[in-house]
Amino acid sequence: GAGVSQTPSNKVTEKGKYVELRCDPISGHTALYWYRQSLGQGPEFLIYFQGTGAADDSGLPNDRFFAVRPEGSVSTLKIQRTERGDSAVYLCASSLTDNTEAFFGQGTRLTVV
Amino acid sequence: SQQGEEDPQALSIQEGENATMNCSYKTSINNLQWYRQNSGRGLVHLILIRSNEREKHSGRLRVTLDTSKKSSSLLITASRAADTASYFCATALTPTQGGSEKLVFGKGTKLTVNP
Numbered sequence: 001g002a003g004v005s006q007t008p009s010n011k012v013t014e015k016g017k018y019v020e021l022r023c024d025p026i027s028g029h030t031a032l033y034w035y036r037q038s039l040g041q042g043p044e045f046l047i048y049f050q051g052t053g054a055a056d057d058s059g060l061p062n063d064r065f066f067a068v069r070p071e072g073s074v075s076t077l078k079i080q081r082t083e084r085g086d087s088a089v090y091l092c093a094s095s096l097t098d099n100t101e102a103f104f105g106q107g108t109r110l111t112v113v
Numbered sequence: 114s115q116q117g118e119e120d121p122q123a124l125s126i127q128e129g130e131n132a133t134m135n136c137s138y139k140t141s142i143n144n145l146q147w148y149r150q151n152s153g154r155g156l157v158h159l160i161l162i163r164s165n166e167r168e169k170h171s172g173r174l175r176v177t178l179d180t181s182k183k184s185s186s187l188l189i190t191a192s193r194a195a196d197t198a199s200y201f202c203a204t205a206l207t208p209t210q211g212g213s214e215k216l217v218f219g220k221g222t223k224l225t226v227n228p
Contacts, residue, residue, distance in 0.1 A: 042218040098214040099143045101158040
């Protein structure tokens with residue numbers, strides 16, 4: 001596609017449920033980032049992939065959060081046993097390589113009730 | 114934790130005026146980037162300045178970088194109401210001791226341009 005695509009655009013889930021958020025990066029982009037953004041705050045780094053491997057997952061808040069990118073393209077962010085504090089907009093971005101501009105998707109707004 | 118700190122947190126100006134936003138950061142960087150965000154969703158890349166550059170221009174945007182002070186500024190000249198948005202600086206870190214070149218964002222400056 002022409003840009004980074006994130007699905008779903010909105011997700012409402014009950015506390016304790018499992019959710020998956022999907023990111024389709026721009027074709028050919030090797031770097032992929034996941035961020036979480038709360039109202040009035042900047043994007044908070046979660047995890048960064050270079051190809052299929054997680055180059056840096058230091059931003060994942062705890063072991064309920066996990067992300068994969070098995071073929072070096074599409075990535076899925078997985079959240080187990082969701083909590084109300086997980087409610088935020090989850091942003092995905094891709095870039096051609098390291099140290100180049102990142103292109104963002106429109107985000108998935110996750111609401112845990 | 115967030116690497117960059119933008120200043121001011123909020124800025125309100127009249128159309129036609131210039132807007133200046135500042136960003137300070139803490140560790141060595143490969144480059145510094147500025148992004149714009151409308152309505153809390155996707156961010157749009159504005160400009161990238163590398164650590165060996167001091168100034169860069171793109172249309173009405175001018176970015177400066179002072180690596181000795183670990184700071185950058187974004188100047189928007191002749192502002193328009195359509196420039197109303199949140200602006201973020203992001204630093205691409207220099208990998209040290211096994212760290213990655215992840216892109217880390219500040220908290221942003223909310224710019225309002227009044228018609």
